[in-house]
Amino acid sequence: MVGLALYGAVVAWCAWQLPTTLPFVVPAAAAGVLLHGVRARPWLGLVAFAVLVVVLPFLMAPALGTGALSDLAEWINDPQW
Numbered sequence: 730m731v732g733l734a735l736y737g738a739v740v741a742w743c744a745w746q747l748p749t750t751l752p753f754v755v756p757a758a759a760a761g762v763l764l765h766g767v768r769a770r771p772w773l774g775l776v777a778f779a780v781l782v783v784v785l786p787f788l789m790a791p792a793l794g795t796g797a798l799s800d801l802a803e804w805i806n807d808p809q810w
């Protein structure tokens with residue numbers, strides 16, 4: 730139960746402080762919740778969370794040069810909402 734609360738806290742903190750990270754953090758938290766809370770594999774959930782939050786953005790670093798990530802950030806932080 731504590732692990733599920735931690736995943737929720739990470740998503741809430743990222744939504745408040747770093748909203749541009751949500752495309753990485755929300756799927757990672759969902760995978761962590763599924764593996765940790767539903768499948769009862771906490772270490773696998775932690776590894777999946779870490780890989781999706783650390784490794785995936787690293788692999789997408791070349792997209793920074795194309796502006797794809799900034800376009801995604803503008804869509805998330807659309808002031809018209």
